[in-house]
Amino acid sequence: MRSEERAPSGASKPAVAPIYSGYSFADGFEEFVLHVDRNSAKRLGNLERLKRCEALKEFSAARAEWLRAWRIMLSRQKLSSLNAQTVTSVEAKRFLLEFLRRSHAPGHLLQKHWQLIALAAHEGDVEFFRQMAAAFRGHDRRTPREFSVGFHILSYWFNGLLWLMNAEAGSRALRAYLKRESDATGSNVEVPIDGYHKACRDFGLRGYKAFMTRPPITRYRPKQHAYDYAPGWQTKLEPNASI
DSSP states (O other): OGGGOOTTTOOOOOOOOOOSOOOOOOOHHHHHHHHHHHHHHHHHTTTHHHHHHSTTTTTHHHHHHHHHHHHHHHHHTOOGGGSSOEEEHHHHHHHHHHHHHSOOOHHHEEEEEEEEHHHHHHHHHHHHHHHHHHHHHHTTOOOGGSSHHHHHHHHHHTTTTHHHHHOHHHHHHHHHHHHHHTTHHHHHOOOOOHHHHHHHHTOOOOGGGOOOOSSSSEEEETTTEEEOOOOHHHHOOOOOOOO
């Protein structure tokens, strides 16, 4: 702490937490979810399909809709202030701990927010580091059903091609993706169609419905890791098909 910031002897500490403004935290969050989305696409074998989606003229608007939905989720997790350009270090630490528990790429998250971790060390925030260690210890044991259906839909919206499916096909595909993630623990993940539909509505996720009436993808077949397409869409999205 600089000398001009020292409180007089016997004075109480200020109630307001310091401002953390090394960069736009909202931009940092968007960069993080985009990075995780791409890594998840690799894990699912959908990276080339995702790249073909990015070439569609409708993709830009769909991605903006998806990022808005993530902000809605932040607000419901009482982390809405992270959309601001500056946030307090207390709020930023809450964000980091929450997404360390949920992220498929915790290492990238730590690299992205190294300034915040350095600040916590400078402040001597032992409790923050205790919770961070607990988040890492619990990460591999955490099963998909511990999180909300909405969070899972957002997590697989593009990399799992859910944005191109209706609620019936999307809920089945999401169930298969989550089962793949949880096979090591043997957990059974349920994704009811009505819950899937409600979550999409609550988060304002329209996907293909914003630009066409029928879904481009009609079914996901997990054993073959293959998708069934509406007429004309296979050539647009399949890596071995010509555009």
